[in-house]
Amino acid sequence: MSTATAGKGLEGIVAANSGVCWIDGEAGVLAYRGIDIHELAENSTFEETTYLLWNGKLPNQTELRAFQAELAQARQLDQRIIDLLRSFPSTATPMEVLRTAVSALSFYDPDEKDNTHDANVRKAYNLTSQMAMIVAVYDRIRKGKEIVPADKSLSHAANFLWMLTGTKPTETATRTLDTALILHADHELNASTFAARVIAATLSDIHSAITGAIGALKGPLHGGANEAVMRLLRAIDQAGVDPVEHVKGMLAAKQKISGFGHRVYRTEDPRATHLRRMSEQLGNDAGQTKWFEMSRAIELYINREKKLNANVDFYSASTYAMLGIDVDLYTPIFALSRIAGWSAHVIEQLDDNRLIRPRAEYIGPVYPQPWVPVDQRA
Amino acid sequence: MSTATAGKGLEGIVAANSGVCWIDGEAGVLAYRGIDIHELAENSTFEETTYLLWNGKLPNQTELRAFQAELAQARQLDQRIIDLLRSFPSTATPMEVLRTAVSALSFYDPDEKDNTHDANVRKAYNLTSQMAMIVAVYDRIRKGKEIVPADKSLSHAANFLWMLTGTKPTETATRTLDTALILHADHELNASTFAARVIAATLSDIHSAITGAIGALKGPLHGGANEAVMRLLRAIDQAGVDPVEHVKGMLAAKQKISGFGHRVYRTEDPRATHLRRMSEQLGNDAGQTKWFEMSRAIELYINREKKLNANVDFYSASTYAMLGIDVDLYTPIFALSRIAGWSAHVIEQLDDNRLIRPRAEYIGPVYPQPWVPVDQRA
Numbered sequence: 001m002s003t004a005t006a007g008k009g010l011e012g013i014v015a016a017n018s019g020v021c022w023i024d025g026e027a028g029v030l031a032y033r034g035i036d037i038h039e040l041a042e043n044s045t046f047e048e049t050t051y052l053l054w055n056g057k058l059p060n061q062t063e064l065r066a067f068q069a070e071l072a073q074a075r076q077l078d079q080r081i082i083d084l085l086r087s088f089p090s091t092a093t094p095m096e097v098l099r100t101a102v103s104a105l106s107f108y109d110p111d112e113k114d115n116t117h118d119a120n121v122r123k124a125y126n127l128t129s130q131m132a133m134i135v136a137v138y139d140r141i142r143k144g145k146e147i148v149p150a151d152k153s154l155s156h157a158a159n160f161l162w163m164l165t166g167t168k169p170t171e172t173a174t175r176t177l178d179t180a181l182i183l184h185a186d187h188e189l190n191a192s193t194f195a196a197r198v199i200a201a202t203l204s205d206i207h208s209a210i211t212g213a214i215g216a217l218k219g220p221l222h223g224g225a226n227e228a229v230m231r232l233l234r235a236i237d238q239a240g241v242d243p244v245e246h247v248k249g250m251l252a253a254k255q256k257i258s259g260f261g262h263r264v265y266r267t268e269d270p271r272a273t274h275l276r277r278m279s280e281q282l283g284n285d286a287g288q289t290k291w292f293e294m295s296r297a298i299e300l301y302i303n304r305e306k307k308l309n310a311n312v313d314f315y316s317a318s319t320y321a322m323l324g325i326d327v328d329l330y331t332p333i334f335a336l337s338r339i340a341g342w343s344a345h346v347i348e349q350l351d352d353n354r355l356i357r358p359r360a361e362y363i364g365p366v367y368p369q370p371w372v373p374v375d376q377r378a
Numbered sequence: 379m380s381t382a383t384a385g386k387g388l389e390g391i392v393a394a395n396s397g398v399c400w401i402d403g404e405a406g407v408l409a410y411r412g413i414d415i416h417e418l419a420e421n422s423t424f425e426e427t428t429y430l431l432w433n434g435k436l437p438n439q440t441e442l443r444a445f446q447a448e449l450a451q452a453r454q455l456d457q458r459i460i461d462l463l464r465s466f467p468s469t470a471t472p473m474e475v476l477r478t479a480v481s482a483l484s485f486y487d488p489d490e491k492d493n494t495h496d497a498n499v500r501k502a503y504n505l506t507s508q509m510a511m512i513v514a515v516y517d518r519i520r521k522g523k524e525i526v527p528a529d530k531s532l533s534h535a536a537n538f539l540w541m542l543t544g545t546k547p548t549e550t551a552t553r554t555l556d557t558a559l560i561l562h563a564d565h566e567l568n569a570s571t572f573a574a575r576v577i578a579a580t581l582s583d584i585h586s587a588i589t590g591a592i593g594a595l596k597g598p599l600h601g602g603a604n605e606a607v608m609r610l611l612r613a614i615d616q617a618g619v620d621p622v623e624h625v626k627g628m629l630a631a632k633q634k635i636s637g638f639g640h641r642v643y644r645t646e647d648p649r650a651t652h653l654r655r656m657s658e659q660l661g662n663d664a665g666q667t668k669w670f671e672m673s674r675a676i677e678l679y680i681n682r683e684k685k686l687n688a689n690v691d692f693y694s695a696s697t698y699a700m701l702g703i704d705v706d707l708y709t710p711i712f713a714l715s716r717i718a719g720w721s722a723h724v725i726e727q728l729d730d731n732r733l734i735r736p737r738a739e740y741i742g743p744v745y746p747q748p749w750v751p752v753d754q755r756a
Contacts, residue, residue: 008394008732009579009732009733009734009735010391010393010734010735010736011732011735011736012737013388013391013393013736013737014736014737014738014739015388015391015736015737015738016386016736016738016739017738017739017741018738018739018740018741018742019740019741019742019743020738020742021738021740021742022740022742022745024745029745031745031746031747033742033743033747034742034743034744034745034746034747035746035747035748035749036745036746036749039749040749043749043751048752056742056743058750058752058755059752059755060752060755060756061752061753061755064752080465080467083465084462084465087458087461087462087465088482088485089458089485089486091485092485096481096484096485096490096585099481099586099589100478100481100482100485103474103477103478103481103589103593104466104478106474107466107467107469107470107474107478108467112474188737188738189735189736189737189738190735191576191577191579191580191733191734191735192580194576194734194735194736195573195576195577195590198569198572198573198576198594199569199573199590199593199594199597200597201387201569201597201599202569202570202594202595202596202597202598202599202600202601202602203597203598203599203602204593204594204595204596204597204600204602205593205596207474207593208477208590208592208593208594208596208597209593211477211481211589211590211593212573212577212586212589212590212591212593212594213590214586215481215577215582215583215585215586215587215589215590216576216577216580216582216586216590217580217582218580218582218583218586219577219578219579219580219581219582219586220580220581221579221580221581221733222580222582222733223580224580224581224582263733263735264735264737354386354387354389355387355569355599355600355641356387356388356569356572357387357388357389357567357568357569357572357641357642358388358389358391358392358393358394358567358572359390359391359392359393359566359567359642360392360393360394360395360396360398360399360566360567361392361394361395361396362396362397362399362400363395363396363397364396364397364398364399364400364411364412364434365397365411365412365434366412367400367402367407367409367412367414368409368412368413368414369409369411369412369413370413371413371414371417371418371421372436373421374426374436374437374438374439374442375439377436377437377438377439378438
């Protein structure tokens, strides 16, 4: 068999055909099903964007209403999942909890053994609504607060904030989170989506694929970066140091600054544009501009010194901070959004499936090495 | 950016350098760290093979004793994991349970947040011992039987059979399972191992990587195939039909026969050679040769008609059946073995890491599609 050597990390290798997401890394263009992310961020909702990702076109009014109703109807969490969340130690991080609870959801999904297109769409509805509830419910449990029941009259973003805080969110907060969910909903074959497709391609179930994707998103080179950005901003704030001096020191010590650079973009990440704008606006509205100002100073310095642009993670940190969200919920919120794209990719993979099974370039001891009995080994 | 189009399913694409496993698909050669699988199947043990996969060389007597002691010492399951297993519905399949419980193990592993090489080796010891215990303990629980405490004086294979059955296994049973564990321990960049590496490459934790790998192994195009083989043999047996006639009918109806063909091998899968031998021997010893005979008849027919060879899954079915193991434990047993290879690959990936992030060939609506307000959509 002939093999072709790929760049390390499969850089530049096409691993699948996909109609979900278009990225032009040189021009800084991102589009879902052909529609520019700027249009969606300004005009759409998470529900409408999810419909677009799953169905390939924007819904008309009847379709949108039906879709919203389906998602709201799926805001149900089996009591045994709530009991499960209560059984977890309070030291468990929300990403570990989300990974474990999503895996357990398969026990109670009546469609678990049905891997058809239609069943996977039904499971995608359930997962989208359930994942948001799991994150909110676990946060209430670990803080010793009462669980807030879902409100089916609210949008997906508003219901999440409601279940998280027990307070009806402001329009600004809802719109900010909704826009963030739109921006994070898909990004072609990023590592977590690719992991989901590799798992699904064995004809395993969608719960397995999404559980694996959550595990991948957790990593600091992927979704975990937004939490790392906020930890940096907090450390700078607490130490009362100049942000640029601090970052200069980190670079001198060869430390990585999270939230900058991207495998695909060679110019500004179009998602960063909106998150920067929201971060600034929320800061101005609240009269607390320190996170934005600190972020902006770091961004300008890194732009100049390292020729790296802020990515989706950089300004999501200060944006979520202004919404009063705990740092270790930032990556789970990424997951709440990316479930839309993960589902679209898993369903697309299964509609025209082939096992994803590359080869390795062997660099170990030359074959054959001799077998030596244990008493004769050095 | 330039991209290269790969074969569908990344066929023939080199996705990583690896010194763990060498496969020559044309010649039917499989070797771990350069040592032929036939040598290992005939002379080694699962513990020794795991040491080889993790350390790149066979252990001497002192190293082997220390390694066996470490693995036996790790035969401990937190009471909260046992409580978790008790909380699962009895309808949950062992693969769903294993996936969920391995995810939950991270809550209680003191090294969870330490992603260094040494910490991951420690976690690999724990996972190897804990996964075998989880499968055995859950099977006891779902059958309403008492949990059998681990016996640290036994080998890994013998302890698993002991905890599963509550009876000290015969030498033949132990040696059969031990050989099966050796044969399944690694296979280069198979789908589950590749999923584990994609997840690990985001710098996520090893529990995330192994949880995702279990989800991938569950698929019927991967580890799930051994269960599908046994279900076919049983269906033939219960219907009392001729196995070749039955398979002929399935092929005519365009149904897939599990356990045949392989992405990499173009000749006999060297693992099948040993599993065929063990299946036949166990059948002769027990005076119950029907599973072997049925399997052999199907194999010869598929060889002749479809030019496909039996793979690792085909004779593992009748081998495990002769050991009296429930069908839905076949894929979990594959996982108990493959954890050795998964761990070796995750650790190798992290020792020289780069994010695994391929591209997609876009086949969706041409960019840019117009944004249309909802009341103007068809």
